[in-house]
Amino acid sequence: MRLFKRIDIFILKQFSLLFAGTFFICLFIFMMQFLWKWVDQLIGKGLALDVLGRFFFYAAMTLVPGSLPLAVLLASLITFGNLGERLELLAMKAAGIPLVRILQPVFIFVLCVMCGSFYFQNVIVPESSKRLAALSYSIRQKSPELEIPEGVFYNDIPGYNLFVEKKDVERGMLYGIMIYNQGSNFDDTQVVLADSGRLQSTADQKYLQLTLYDGQRFRNMQNTGSAMDHATVPYMRETFKTEVDLIPFDESLNEMDANLFNSNAQTKNLKQLTLGIDSLIHLLDSTGREQYAQYSYGFLSSIRLTGRSDSAQIIAQAAQDSIVLDSVYARLTANQEARTARMALDRVESGESQTAMMRDISAYNNRSLRLHYVERHRKFTLSLACIIFFFIGAPLGAIIRKGGLGVPVVISVIIFIFYYIINASGEKLAKNGTWDSTFGAWLSSMVLAPIAVWLTWKSNQDSAVFNIEAYQQFIKRLLKRLHI
Numbered sequence: 001m002r003l004f005k006r007i008d009i010f011i012l013k014q015f016s017l018l019f020a021g022t023f024f025i026c027l028f029i030f031m032m033q034f035l036w037k038w039v040d041q042l043i044g045k046g047l048a049l050d051v052l053g054r055f056f057f058y059a060a061m062t063l064v065p066g067s068l069p070l071a072v073l074l075a076s077l078i079t080f081g082n083l084g085e086r087l088e089l090l091a092m093k094a095a096g097i098p099l100v101r102i103l104q105p106v107f108i109f110v111l112c113v114m115c116g117s118f119y120f121q122n123v124i125v126p127e128s129s130k131r132l133a134a135l136s137y138s139i140r141q142k143s144p145e146l147e148i149p150e151g152v153f154y155n156d157i158p159g160y161n162l163f164v165e166k167k168d169v170e171r172g173m174l175y176g177i178m179i180y181n182q183g184s185n186f187d188d189t190q191v192v193l194a195d196s197g198r199l200q201s202t203a204d205q206k207y208l209q210l211t212l213y214d215g216q217r218f219r220n221m222q223n224t225g226s227a228m229d230h231a232t233v234p235y236m237r238e239t240f241k242t243e244v245d246l247i248p249f250d251e252s253l254n255e256m257d258a259n260l261f262n263s264n265a266q267t268k269n270l271k272q273l274t275l276g277i278d279s280l281i282h283l284l285d286s287t288g289r290e291q292y293a294q295y296s297y298g299f300l301s302s303i304r305l306t307g308r309s310d311s312a313q314i315i316a317q318a319a320q321d322s323i324v325l326d327s328v329y330a331r332l333t334a335n336q337e338a339r340t341a342r343m344a345l346d347r348v349e350s351g352e353s354q355t356a357m358m359r360d361i362s363a364y365n366n367r368s369l370r371l372h373y374v375e376r377h378r379k380f381t382l383s384l385a386c387i388i389f390f391f392i393g394a395p396l397g398a399i400i401r402k403g404g405l406g407v408p409v410v411i412s413v414i415i416f417i418f419y420y421i422i423n424a425s426g427e428k429l430a431k432n433g434t435w436d437s438t439f440g441a442w443l444s445s446m447v448l449a450p451i452a453v454w455l456t457w458k459s460n461q462d463s464a465v466f467n468i469e470a471y472q473q474f475i476k477r478l479l480k481r482l483h484i
Contacts, residue, residue: 007092008105015079015106019113022078023071030063031056041140055135061120061128068117069385070416072110076393077408079106084401099460103394110390118383122269130267134258148174148199157208157247172198177212191218208247215240265368265375273376280369284362370437374430377441384445385419391452395459422447 035056042052083089092102148154154162165176179192194215202209217238261267268276392415400407423444430440 012105019075022074026067026070058128058132073389073393074412077397080397114386121379130258133261134256138255210245265371373437395455
């Protein structure tokens with residue numbers, strides 16, 4: 001007996017062709033969204049085609065797992081909507097084939113898609129995310145004339161400290177310019193003030209062309225002598241209307257080492273995430289024990305420094321929790337009490353600053369731990385979404401019996417937006433620590449899974465889910481029973 005019968009091959013062929021088309025459409029839409037976010041960083045960089053190709057290839061690889069659930073949903077709606085519209089689904093049911101049996105070949109196909117999604121997230125996406133992060137950082141650093149901030153000194157150009165009061169990005173103009181050019185020693189220092197200017201790359205990308213307008217240059221003219229006697233150092237003051245300087249700067253793309261991003265949760269597979277979680281838990285525990293040990297014996301350490309001859313015995317007894325600190329303090333002399341109080345105050349002030357530092361470190365590590373938890377759950381939830389969306393799309397297509405790209409696309413977009421809002425909200429609250437990581441990461445699955453089960457059951461029973469009259473009659477019967 002063959003595993004797949006002719007009817008299974010027919011349904012599978014209908015679905016697989018639509019799935020391939022909808023998948024590339026969904027991936028293209030996500031790529032356009034990604035490009036919209038990065039267009040400002042890419043324009044005017046003079047990037048080679050191979051760099052752009054690798055950049056978009058890595059981005060596409062990271063977007064594949066997110067495109068698969070939407071493609072499954074849309075393909076399921078269209079496929080079973082077409083079958084229902086052409087009465088082919090009705091003919092299958094009339095022949096005694098239940099809906100669950102009709103869904104079987106597509107379900108097996110979607111199971112393979114789910115496994116492929118998990119493989120992408122566990123193997124390909126971490127490596128692509130790591131390389132994408134390194135390449136994107138390198139691209140941002142490529143053209144410094146686009147990255148100069150306003151109101152602060154910019155020192156990423158070797159040998160120059162550049163201050164810009166205001167910047168006009170559209171015209172490429174800089175206003176209120178102050179430049180410190182530090183040579184090999186103090187005697188080579190130059191200060192340039194200019195009303196406006198323009199900084200751009202040369203055609204060979206080996207120099208930065210700095211064009212200044214309406215400015216003054218102050219240059220130290222003494223090459224010998226003490227640099228500390230500033231009053232006797234002569235300088236030259238030069239006024240100019242327009243001046244062009246060429247600053248040596250190799251603007252070729254210098255890619256960062258992708259391994260520098262190995263600590264990010266998005267760049268780890270399932271095994272590395274588990275190891276990272278264990279390491280972070282151990283680090284947080286050791287930090288807590290260190291703080292406890294630091295403050296548990298702070299007061300007793302102050303007693304040790306007072307010069308008490310029995311301080312070692314007191315500390316040993318306190319370590320065994322067999323002594324009360326108030327009784328220890330009462331046995332000190334007046335001078336020792338004052339000295340102990342001063343030392344305790346110093347320790348409190350020092351401990352306050354150290355506690356603030358440890359608090360920030362603990363907050364960072366705790367957030368990193370939550371990110372690792374959420375990322376580990378996401379590898380399962382995003383794969384499971386393919387199955388959930390199949391059991392939402394296929395029954396809906398059988399119920400509405402509308403094929404094509406009209407109604408199915410609208411319904412798919414609404415369902416996916418609903419899923420995206422719930423999933424993004426749950427993950428955000430989990431990352432912030434408001435919710436438990438497991439609950440936040442699985443919230444979307446817990447909400448949509450019952451809907452998928454209900455739709456599948458209603459479709460298998462040939463129930464009229466979207467029959468408004470049926471709901472009106474149900475409400476009337478309910479109100480009648482309640483005597484309203």
